[in-house]
Amino acid sequence: MIDFETPVLKEYPIIPLIQPGAMAHSKPYVAKQDLQEKIGFPGELIDDWQEVAIKKMGELVSKSRALMVFLDTCVKCGACTDKCHYFLGTADPYNMPVARQDLFRDVYRRYFTFAGKHFPKLVGAKDLDKDMLDLWYSYFHQCSQCRRCSVYCPFGIDTAEISMAAREILNTIGVGQKYCNEIIGKAQTIGNNLGLPEPALADTLEGLEEDIEEETGVKVRLPLDEKNADILLVTPSADFFAEPHVDGLIGYAKVFHAAGLSWTLSSHASEASNFGLFIGSYDNMQKISMRIRDAALELGVKRIVFGECGHAWRVAYNFLNTLAGPFDFLDQNYPIPQNISEVTYDLIQRNALTLDKSANDDKVLTFHDSCNVARGSRMGDVAGGQFIIPREIIKATCNHFYDMADDTIKEATFCCGGGGGLLTDDLVELRVKGALPRMEALKQVVDNHGVTHMVAICAICKSQFSKVMPYYGFEMDQVISLHQLVGNAIVLNRSE
Ligand code: SF4
Numbered sequence: 256m257i258d259f260e261t262p263v264l265k266e267y268p269i270i271p272l273i274q275p276g277a278m279a280h281s282k283p284y285v286a287k288q289d290l291q292e293k294i295g296f297p298g299e300l301i302d303d304w305q306e307v308a309i310k311k312m313g314e315l316v317s318k319s320r321a322l323m324v325f326l327d328t329c330v331k332c333g334a335c336t337d338k339c340h341y342f343l344g345t346a347d348p349y350n351m352p353v354a355r356q357d358l359f360r361d362v363y364r365r366y367f368t369f370a371g372k373h374f375p376k377l378v379g380a381k382d383l384d385k386d387m388l389d390l391w392y393s394y395f396h397q398c399s400q401c402r403r404c405s406v407y408c409p410f411g412i413d414t415a416e417i418s419m420a421a422r423e424i425l426n427t428i429g430v431g432q433k434y435c436n437e438i439i440g441k442a443q444t445i446g447n448n449l450g451l452p453e454p455a456l457a458d459t460l461e462g463l464e465e466d467i468e469e470e471t472g473v474k475v476r477l478p479l480d481e482k483n484a485d486i487l488l489v490t491p492s493a494d495f496f497a498e499p500h501v502d503g504l505i506g507y508a509k510v511f512h513a514a515g516l517s518w519t520l521s522s523h524a525s526e527a528s529n530f531g532l533f534i535g536s537y538d539n540m541q542k543i544s545m546r547i548r549d550a551a552l553e554l555g556v557k558r559i560v561f562g563e564c565g566h567a568w569r570v571a572y573n574f575l576n577t578l579a580g581p582f583d584f585l586d587q588n589y590p591i592p593q594n595i596s597e598v599t600y601d602l603i604q605r606n607a608l609t610l611d612k613s614a615n616d617d618k619v620l621t622f623h624d625s626c627n628v629a630r631g632s633r634m635g636d637v638a639g640g641q642f643i644i645p646r647e648i649i650k651a652t653c654n655h656f657y658d659m660a661d662d663t664i665k666e667a668t669f670c671c672g673g674g675g676g677l678l679t680d681d682l683v684e685l686r687v688k689g690a691l692p693r694m695e696a697l698k699q700v701v702d703n704h705g706v707t708h709m710v711a712i713c714a715i716c717k718s719q720f721s722k723v724m725p726y727y728g729f730e731m732d733q734v735i736s737l738h739q740l741v742g743n744a745i746v747l748n749r750s751e
């Protein structure tokens with residue numbers, strides 16, 4: 256276990272003095288042989304790894320024009336250097352986005368540019384040797400693929416895409432990360448990240464139905480594998496049991512119940528998260544996406560709705576149709592797929608829900624934008640809908656809401672520090688330090704407005720904050736699901 260000091264919360268923003276090598280020790284556990292092979296990669300570092308890695312890099316660059324442009328375009332203007340939460344929290348210069356990109360770019364130059372091939376020293380081109388491989392493993396697992404740096408780059412260079420490509424190459428030569436690959440394996444074979452089989456899921460849902468009835472006196476159902484329901488809800492498996500996620504699931508159930516919408520969960524597609532994104536593997540992303548298509552067909556639903564999860568929504572919004580479509584068997588009058596927040600917002604707009612804001616009067620709220628929603632996807636059919644919709648839901652369900660400072664929200668939002676496949680205990684130092692800018696922005700709104708709770712719409716953000724908030728002196732139950740607020744405020748008809 257590595258000893259580390261939690262950074263001290265300061266006046267935001269403070270740019271740290273660089274500390275070379277400060278996080279060189281930070282590396283996630285490497286995936287074991289059986290795990291690697293289970294999801295289609297070599298079990299350990301292969302003999303001809305350099306050759307294979309360069310070949311893979313060539314394939315990725317020729318397939319993705321964007322990746323090539325990102326590698327060719329940087330003018331070293333420095334605008335991104337202080338925009339990464341991991342740099343702000345660790346002071347390690349390799350956590351400056353441009354330096355992280357250069358780990359990849361220098362190798363790309365060496366093998367794919369004329370100058371790099373013939374005058375490598377002159378243009379800073381570098382061999383992909385064992386030292387470089389170690390740097391890649393360490394620092395491409397210190398990027399949560401949040402895309403914040405791309406917002407500030409005059410050319411929109413997206414370090415997230417470069418990190419994904421690097422991780423795909425690492426996996427291709429047999430150096431995968433244990434946490435992500437374990438989860439991908441479980442989602443592909445059992446249907447969810449936690450490895451919850453159907454009976455455990457059914458028991459959990461039954462228990463939740465009893466809890467809701469005890470609390471409200473109303474029978475609200477959480478149906479599983481119900482054929483011919485209108486809506487298939489695909490939600491992160493954390494929603495089935497862990498606080499604060501489960502209160503979100505109860506909120507979705509109450510929304511469907513109050514609006515008279517028929518819905519079901521699926522034991523085959525009991526996971527919205529898709530960790531294939533984090534390792535840049537479209538094959539693995541597709542396998543998980545196909546389970547959702549198969550479940551929708553098997554159950555005969557008309558709509559697919561995703562629960563609260565940032566990266567699941569990024570994959571669904573951007574890729575579900577191409578990876579697992581066409582979804583021509585669904586009702587084309589609704590977006591395919593749809594986010595639960597869009598469903599709730601639409602019902603609120605149409606006055607189809609009765610909401611009592613005073614039910615949340617014991618809380619003063621702020622909102623954390625999920626990177627994958629803010630910068631990786633959209634919601635609704637108006638520009639900026641992904642920022643408007645959650646805030647409008649909060650305002651409709653509580654009386655006391657204060658946003659954090661403008662330069663820390665919406666498209667400038669700071670990552671929670673646990674995204675991109677880094678939500679693992681072997682990276683806890685990185686996670687705590689990477690949360691620093693968000694914790695500083697939170698402290699400001701706590702001090703200025705007496706905020707007591709932070710609302711989130713992403714399972715990873717919720718888990719990450721629950722873990723790191725105590726390090727900064729906040730209570731772990733101060734992060735709550737958006738649909739927990741809705742669930743608290745919704746007035747159910749007792750005669751039902
Ligand atoms: S994508 Fe996010 S985590 Fe990665 S370098 Fe950019 S700001 Fe840092």
Ligand code: SF4
Binds near residue numbers: 330407
């Ligand atoms: S902001 Fe863009 S162009 Fe400037 S150094 Fe960073 S990546 Fe390069």
